[in-house]
Amino acid sequence: MTGSARELIGAVQAELAPRDDENRLVPLVEAGEAPREVFAAIAAEEYRIVRSDWRSFLHLAARSQEQWAREFFATLAAGEGLALGKLAALAEERPGFEPRAGCQAYPAFVAWLALNGEPADVIVAIVANFAAFGRYCAAIAAAMRERYGFEDEACAFFDFFGTPSPELEELAVRAVQAALDAGDLSEKDARTHARLFQQYELDFWNTLADDGRRD
Template sequence: MERTAREVLEATTGGLAPHPGANRLLPLVARGAARRETLAALALEQRLVIAADRRAFHRMAERAAAEEPAAEPFFTLLAEGEELAGERLGTFAEACGVDEARAAAYEPLPGCQAYPAYVAWLALNGAPADVVLALSANFSAWGGYCAIIAQALRRHYGHSDEACAFFDFFAGPAPEPERRAREAVQAALDAGRVNEALAHRHGRLLQAYETMFWTTLWELDRDSA
């Protein structure tokens, strides 16, 4: 029996779920033990990630419009979401003591920027429907991280709702991206253009780079103690 897009998305997300201990920084933030300088670095790194991902998603939308039109709305929505997230990130950065001068002088950490580098690679090389599957799996883990961080920032670091809005944005339900993902994957399934093995490979690498992002910040926190 042919599988539906919902089934394929659920199987991919479940198969790529990270190990509960993969994010080594998260427990520190959750109990308020992460250094405030580490949170500032998180804001600065995310500033670069958001800008890079927004451009990559625009590029992916352009490719999808020509190659797999049903996937174009998904990537366009992601690009718009990065724009909104970027607006919210500024308040978090300010709460961490980051101003424009500090942001301009900041030297990015390679381990944190490997993730957006691979997203950019996917924007140039990945088949749109396979990338939809890989990204959807990664976003599930990312949303869970954001929910924990938003709660911890309020409880342990005294951040306002405005300062937590960036994480709240990703932590909340995402029915529209999920709907567009299903439509993109279903159209590709109907046309026989989904390569689940390749999508899983993309997703596995995304998760590995996601883990590298958090491990790099955890090492920074440990080395600064």
């Protein structure tokens, strides 16, 4: 697979890259300076996020007319199902949990895109954010072991998302290329979606960082 799909995804990733280090929580975790309770807080928020994203990706798969786009979103949805099962080792779901608006803006936007976004535009935006999200998760998994003494089972959620998936990225490239070839992709909308994805993700991490300081 060659040409413009990979170039477009790479260009959008490069446009986002300067803000990747605005995540204030991950450096605290890497230094062992975040409170241990932050991991349970992440898990509590993620219980809600993962279940929402799972449904959103299934809806995007159902809306997608193109084969590779359907496979991409179906694969993402399957991954969310796997990820959900890895949260229990980190913290139990709490019935009285009150979600933070700054953490839940991300899945709210994914749900909006599931109803309103063009699938190929959404794929560009999601994949453009993969590198930063994967780096965050890998860094947290390493610090949980080295700084906080967590066992592998408790780190499984972050290990899962911190491990690259060449197969998923290849599905994305095929889907984006098909949309480009058919003239069914808006680069402007894809870039807008990607920018908002990045901001909402930073809001997730930074909301937790700020809450930890207040605690």
